[in-house]
Amino acid sequence: IAGDTATSEAAVLHAMDAFEATHGRAADVVLLVQCTSPFLTSAEVAETADRILAGAADTAFTAAPSHGFLWRGTTEGAEGVNHDKAHRPRRQDREPEYLETGAVYAMAAPGFRTHRHRFFGRTALVVTDPARVLEIDDPHDLARAKALAPLLDAPVTPGFADVDAVVLDFDGTQTDDRVHLDAEGREFVSAHRGDGLGIAALRRAGLPVLILSTEQNAVVAARARKLRIPVLHGIDRKDRALKEWCEAEGIDPQRVLYAGNDVNDLPCFHLVGWPVAVSSAHDSVRAAARAVTVTPGGAGAVREIAAWLLGPELDTPVRADAARTTPARTTTEP
Incomplete structure (x- = not known):
């Protein structure tokens, strides 16, 4: 037939x-x-x-x-x-x-x-x-x-009650995926202050936030220290690292929001309940996402995600289990 x-x-x-x-x-x-x-x-x-x-x-x-x-x-x-x-x-x-x-x-x-x-x-x-x-x-x-599609079907985005943790890729999600080099070969990236505001609001609301990146450069750890959130970077198997982090924190992966932009994020997308692509993500990543930001990576996409969860004023009340939020730490894979 x-x-x-x-x-x-x-x-x-x-x-x-x-x-x-x-x-x-x-x-x-x-x-x-x-x-x-x-x-x-x-x-x-x-x-x-x-x-x-x-x-x-x-x-x-x-x-x-x-x-x-x-x-x-x-x-x-x-x-x-x-x-x-x-x-x-x-x-x-x-x-x-x-x-x-x-x-x-x-x-x-x-x-x-x-x-x-x-x-x-x-x-x-x-x-x-x-x-x-x-x-x-x-x-x-x-x-x-x-x-x-964006005009006919209102996008479905998660709310505060849907998510127990937020995990963020770094390059292309918190940056515009470009790298700047000086004459000595040192690398620099640009970050968006609105993203920092959003992450601070998520922390105040009691949501654990983690940066998970394959990037070895120390700038990832420096940004995490600035934001006062834990980071796992230099990670080859991001999905395995994410699964282990969830187990250590006692968090159900189906209640995790993971935001990414490229194909190395897809294994994590398949693990979590809320895979989110920034609007500048690769087509295959956007297709696999449950929600897509309007804002591109490095231009306030994380701030937009925080607004989904906390409201436009970032003022959702603190959840009762806020004390479990992991203190800032840096881990690199050997």
Whole structure:
């Protein structure tokens, strides 16, 4: 069923057969949900299924209202499809028509087996927001979806109650990932004062904060001393070091927020409950993140993360277990 000419209906029938073989019973309702509709909501899926479960229809699908004027090209010129070209009402005065979005279809399972196509009997419309209608068929559509996502779906960010510790990469997260060299070969980096303000607020709120970096340069330890937080740097296996730190501190990794920017942060992303990418992170890191900052690394991204947890004024009350916060220390891997 995976060939280029296989129909969606054939795939659904195959899935129904597999379901019945596994569970020993037939489904009441079958849904076809297309992964090419990125802005589909769970509520729309549920509503489409509910139309069948409630007995209101035999089939249902998502559709967006349209007041547009459709035309067809002919050998004798353009002709109106859904309107008389001699009569031009205002769009808002037209009765809406509905464009099939291709996102969700629901069918009564027995009827689908009989008819073997997705529309039969009484068909119900589930009206969706036209602004959220986009089908991804080529790379250009994917680019449009990525551009629209921040506008259509409010980002989910953690709050104070979701996190027990904050672990920060250094280069590219607390800096802009650039290094400056003087004539003697000494390295310098730039840090953002807003990040320091955010880290100080996290400490006051009783959240343990750790810097975890592969960088050997002493500037990492110097920055940690300035911020009065512990640091593990010169670390080859950041995920192993993070796991050991969590065990030593008695912190569940699923309640850790880890912020990073590059591929060496991905093993830590897979370990924690809140992997966060700064906006300047590598594409693969952004894709793996549960949340992404608006601010790039080195420009106040850590301050932004602190605001997620503590509020814009960084004034969330201190948690009761604040005394467990680890005092500042420096550790390098041998």
